[in-house]
Structures are given as structure tokens and as C-alpha cells.
Amino acid sequence: MSTTAKPPRRTAFFLSDRTGITVEMLGHSLLSQFENAEFEEITLPYLDTREKALATVRQIDERAKLDDGRPLVFSTFVNPEIRFVLDSANALHLDCFSIFIAQIEAELGIHSSPTVGLSHRAQDSIGQHRRIEAIKYTLEHDDGISQRNWLRADIILVGVSRTGKTPTCLYLALQYGIYAANYPFIPEDFNRMALPAQLKNVRSRLFGFTIDPLRLHRMRKERRPNSEYASVKNCQHEVREAEILMRREGIPYLDATSKSIEELATALLHEAKLERKVY
Amino acid sequence: MSTTAKPPRRTAFFLSDRTGITVEMLGHSLLSQFENAEFEEITLPYLDTREKALATVRQIDERAKLDDGRPLVFSTFVNPEIRFVLDSANALHLDCFSIFIAQIEAELGIHSSPTVGLSHRAQDSIGQHRRIEAIKYTLEHDDGISQRNWLRADIILVGVSRTGKTPTCLYLALQYGIYAANYPFIPEDFNRMALPAQLKNVRSRLFGFTIDPLRLHRMRKERRPNSEYASVKNCQHEVREAEILMRREGIPYLDATSKSIEELATALLHEAKLERKVY
Numbered sequence: 001m002s003t004t005a006k007p008p009r010r011t012a013f014f015l016s017d018r019t020g021i022t023v024e025m026l027g028h029s030l031l032s033q034f035e036n037a038e039f040e041e042i043t044l045p046y047l048d049t050r051e052k053a054l055a056t057v058r059q060i061d062e063r064a065k066l067d068d069g070r071p072l073v074f075s076t077f078v079n080p081e082i083r084f085v086l087d088s089a090n091a092l093h094l095d096c097f098s099i100f101i102a103q104i105e106a107e108l109g110i111h112s113s114p115t116v117g118l119s120h121r122a123q124d125s126i127g128q129h130r131r132i133e134a135i136k137y138t139l140e141h142d143d144g145i146s147q148r149n150w151l152r153a154d155i156i157l158v159g160v161s162r163t164g165k166t167p168t169c170l171y172l173a174l175q176y177g178i179y180a181a182n183y184p185f186i187p188e189d190f191n192r193m194a195l196p197a198q199l200k201n202v203r204s205r206l207f208g209f210t211i212d213p214l215r216l217h218r219m220r221k222e223r224r225p226n227s228e229y230a231s232v233k234n235c236q237h238e239v240r241e242a243e244i245l246m247r248r249e250g251i252p253y254l255d256a257t258s259k260s261i262e263e264l265a266t267a268l269l270h271e272a273k274l275e276r277k278v279y
Numbered sequence: 280m281s282t283t284a285k286p287p288r289r290t291a292f293f294l295s296d297r298t299g300i301t302v303e304m305l306g307h308s309l310l311s312q313f314e315n316a317e318f319e320e321i322t323l324p325y326l327d328t329r330e331k332a333l334a335t336v337r338q339i340d341e342r343a344k345l346d347d348g349r350p351l352v353f354s355t356f357v358n359p360e361i362r363f364v365l366d367s368a369n370a371l372h373l374d375c376f377s378i379f380i381a382q383i384e385a386e387l388g389i390h391s392s393p394t395v396g397l398s399h400r401a402q403d404s405i406g407q408h409r410r411i412e413a414i415k416y417t418l419e420h421d422d423g424i425s426q427r428n429w430l431r432a433d434i435i436l437v438g439v440s441r442t443g444k445t446p447t448c449l450y451l452a453l454q455y456g457i458y459a460a461n462y463p464f465i466p467e468d469f470n471r472m473a474l475p476a477q478l479k480n481v482r483s484r485l486f487g488f489t490i491d492p493l494r495l496h497r498m499r500k501e502r503r504p505n506s507e508y509a510s511v512k513n514c515q516h517e518v519r520e521a522e523i524l525m526r527r528e529g530i531p532y533l534d535a536t537s538k539s540i541e542e543l544a545t546a547l548l549h550e551a552k553l554e555r556k557v558y
């Protein structure tokens with residue numbers, strides 16, 4: 001194994017007989033461990049017939065001819081026949097299901113029931129329903145626009161505007177069915193250095209985001225250039241006041257600077273000890 | 280391998296030194312292939328020190344004593360030292376990274392750069408920015424409330440209310456950074472049997488959802504029981520009119536009945552040929 005002068009460039013295929021969401025995420029994670037290589041990623045879902053599988057083999061073989069090296073193929077096929085067809089492609093084929101399924105079968109002493117795509121299926125209608133209700137709740141309780149039902153919230157995010165509260169709430173609702181509300185601090189909160197009365201009743205569900213003031217300034221500037229709102233001075237002031245307020249009220253908070261939506265959501269689930277149920 | 284009378288019950292751990300989102304999704308997918316077994320799923324993210332890893336080993340060993348059989352442990356550890364610690368637990372330990380990383384290294388002829396958690400990291404600030412902007416756009420163009428910027432949309436979902444347009448749009452924005460707007464048909468659209476003028480200019484980006492009228496009735500009834508809106512007769516009428524309108528206007532549509540949010544999003548990406556870029 002040696003480091004070549006030119007970084008390797010390959011095509012990566014993420015293949016599945018269902019949505020391909022799992023294999024796409026896993027394959028992308030794996031490839032992100034190779035910073036010194038470049039990949040063109042192609043997801044092909046619903047490869048559920050022999051004909052589609054054969055067409056995909058041809059597509060992969062074409063790529064193998066055009067690229068420097070043969071493609072990397074990641075797959076999660078539930079149907080072994082489709083998997084076998086893909087094995088004939090000119091590629092490194094890594095099936096991310098079969099290898100583990102065999103070991104789990106041996107461990108449990110039972111056969112798997114290869115029902116295609118159970119994981120992302122509406123069969124789990126309770127989970128689906130819960131997630132849709134959580135999204136509805138989260139949309140209705142975004143940005144403090146409604147204060148109708150704080151008590152129903154699993155968590156209420158607070159912080160100055162543009163710290164990532166809305167995307168994080170939506171992620172929690174969509175992925176985990178969590179009822180996530182949010183409330184952006186306003187100048188009145190700082191003036192009286194106290195929470196609004198309605199929030200005091202749900203203090204145990206409050207969690208705060210803070211952020212580096214200069215980063216906040218850059219983000220706000222993009223939306224509203226040359227505004228007092230986006231000025232460095234105002235951003236520094238708001239962040240400082242928000243942190244004082246959160247400490248005074250005993251609200252746990254974390255620094256959202258340079259964290260992705262997934263990292264913010266995970267940190268919240270973890271630190272606020274919310275149930276992390278996969279649907 | 281034999282089928283036992285009593286279904287196996289095990290605890291399943293999803294472990295990671297970062298967010299755990301990838302391993303949680305893959306592990307859950309794998310376990311969903313075992314319909315005849317029951318699993319309690321526990322996700323533990325951020326196991327990034329030897330101390331945390333050792334505490335997790337103790338937690339797993341406790342479970343092994345309490346449960347019928349030893350736990351199943353799925354992991355995506357970037358740090359091999361943490362992985363080795365977990366190998367000492369009384370469990371079937373399936374690391375979902377190492378097995379593939381080795382094969383990719385051999386294929387590419389380079390070593391991986393084990394930077395923890397690159398996949399869900401804000402380092403990819405372009406992707407993060409794109410997703411946040413897409414969420415903002417999608418929220419502003421949900422439910423036809425704004426018609427300010429249809430031209431910016433990558434896709435505009437149409438259909439009667441309660442067919443899953445909003446959750447699907449949010450999923451597309453959050454996961455793939457797609458600018459997804461939606462427009463619910465209103466009685467006026469059916470009366471004149473034509474699209475609103477603003478939508479005619481963006482016809483190539485329109486995609487429709489339809490649904491089984493009885494399913495629609497059940498869902499609407501929950502939100503607004505005993506309403507004309509939720510009545511079987513009205514649901515049948517709206518669905519019929521919407522399908523006629525979509526066919527007349529040449530809008531491709533799919534049946535959203537009993538599809539999950541992920542399935543709807545995937546079908547859309549696929550059929551509308553939208554770029555499916557993983558962030």
C-alpha cells in the first residue's frame with residue numbers, strides 16, 4: 001500500500017432494492033474517511049428487478065472504462081438474487097447487509113425474514129404518525145410564533161436568533177418524532193433579565209444554544225447586510241446577555257458554533273436525555 | 280439453525296465515537312429484517328474516550344446478565360482503540376466501519392485518514408449552508424402561504440391537503456438541500472379546472488401526490504372530526520378532481536397512500552430526476 005502522487009478518483013455507487021437511504025449514508029460516511037481521494041457519488045434506489053440490476057451492471061461497467069479505476073459499489077440488497085447480479089459488475093462490490101445478516105442469524109439461531117425495506121416502510125404506521133404529528137407541532141411552535149401548547153413540548157430550544165434552533169427542531173421531529181419547540185430571545189427578555197412567564201412553567205424542558213458572536217455576525221450579515229441586527233457590536237451584546245440570562249435561570253446550553261445540524265440534534269438528545277427512538 | 284418456540288429478545292446497542300446516526304440507521308435496518316425477534320435499541324453517541332468505552336462495556340455486560348442472550352452491538356468507531364475496548368464486552372460486536380475500510384484501502388492503494396466523524400461535520404460548511412437555506416425556503420413556501428419565489432424552487436409539490444406534502448418537502452430540504460415548495464389545491468382550482476396562473480410558469484417543476492380517499496378521510500377526521508372537510512364524500516370528490524386536474528395539466532403524480540416520508544422523498548428524487556447529493 002503506497003501513497004500515490006495523484007489522488008485516486010473513483011465513482012461510488014450506492015445501490016438498494018428500496019430507498020437507498022441507509023446505504024447512501026453508510027457509504028458516504030466510509031468515503032469521508034478518505035480525504036485524499038475524490039469520489040463521484042451516485043445513488044440508485046429501487047433496483048428490484050433483474051432487468052434493472054442488469055442495466056445497472058452495464059452502467060457500472062461503462063464507468064469502469066471511463067474512470068481511472070473500477071467503481072466502488074456499496075449496496076443493501078434484501079433480495080440475494082439482485083445482489084448476485086451486481087457481483088458480476090466490474091467493481092469492488094461491498095454489500096452492507098449480507099455480511100451482518102449472516103452473523104446475526106447465527107447469533108439468534110433464527111433466519112431473517114427478508115421483507116424488502118421494512119426499515120423505511122409505512123408499515124410502522126405508529127412511528128410515521130408520531131413523526132408527522134411532531135413535525136406539525138414543531139412548525140406550529142417555531143420561532144415563538146405560538147405559545148399555545150408549551151406543555152406538550154419534549155424540548156424547548158432557546159437562544160438568540162440564527163443559532164440553528166429551527167433546523168435542529170425540525171431534524172428532531174422528522175427523525176425521532178420529538179416535539180421540539182423553540183423560542184428566540186427578544187430585547188425585552190434581556191431588559192428584565194428574566195424568562196417570559198410562560199417559559200417559567202416549563203423550565204425543565206428548556207435548553208439553550210449559544211454561538212461565537214463573530215460567526216453570528218457573518219451569518220446575520222448575509223440575510224440583512226448593514227443592519228444594526230447584524231452588527232458585530234449587537235451580536236456581541238445579544239450573545240453576552242443571552243448567556244447571562246441562561247446561567248441565571250439555570251438553563252443548560254451548548255455552543256452551536258461550527259456544529260452540523262446532526263451534531264446539534266445528537267448533543268441535545270444526549271444532554272437533555274431525550275428518548276432516541278429510530279423509526 | 281432452528282426456529283425456537285419463543286421469539287428471541289435481545290438488547291441492541293448502536294455505538295459511535297461521533298453522532299451515531301449512521302450506525303443507528305444501519306443497525307435498525309438490519310434488525311428490521313428479523314421480524315420474529317424483539318429488540319430493545321439503545322444508541323450511545325460520543326464514546327470518544329477509553330473511560331466512556333469501559334463504562335459502556337460494563338453496561339453491555341450488565342444487560343448480558345439480565346437478558347436471555349448477550350446483546351448485539353453495532354458500531355462505527357473511527358478510533359480503533361475504542362473499538363478494541365468494546366470487543367471485550369460480552370456481546371456479538373459488529374463494527375460496521377473497519378470491515379469495509381480495510382477493503383477500500385486495499386482497492387485504492389491508500390490509507391484512510393481517520394478523522395473522526397467527517398460525515399456529519401460542519402466542516403462541510405457549504406453543504407450545511409445549503410441545507411439551512413433550503414429549510415428556510417421550504418418553510419417560507421409551505422402550504423402555498425407565500426408565492427414570492429416559485430422560480431427558485433427545485434420542486435413544487437401539489438395535491439389536496441393531508442397527502443404528506445409538508446413532511447416530504449422538509450425531508451428533502453434537510454437531507455438533500457433541495458428547495459421544495461408545496462401548494463395545496465383549493466376549491467377554486469377545481470371549479471375552473473386549471474392551475475393558478477403563477478404555477479403555470481413553473482409547470483415543469485410540479486409534481487403531485489394523490490391518495491386513497493378513505494385513508495385521507497381517516498387522517499382528516501383525526502384533525503377535524505365531523506367536518507365536511509373530513510367527510511368521505513368530500514375526500515372522494517377532492518381526490519377525483521385533483522387527479523383530473525393533474526392529468527389535464529400533464530403533472531406527473533404518485534400515490535402517497537401507505538408510503539413513509541422516506542419513501543415519498545426517494546420516489547420524488549427518482550422520478551423528478553432531482554440531484555441526490557448527500558451532505
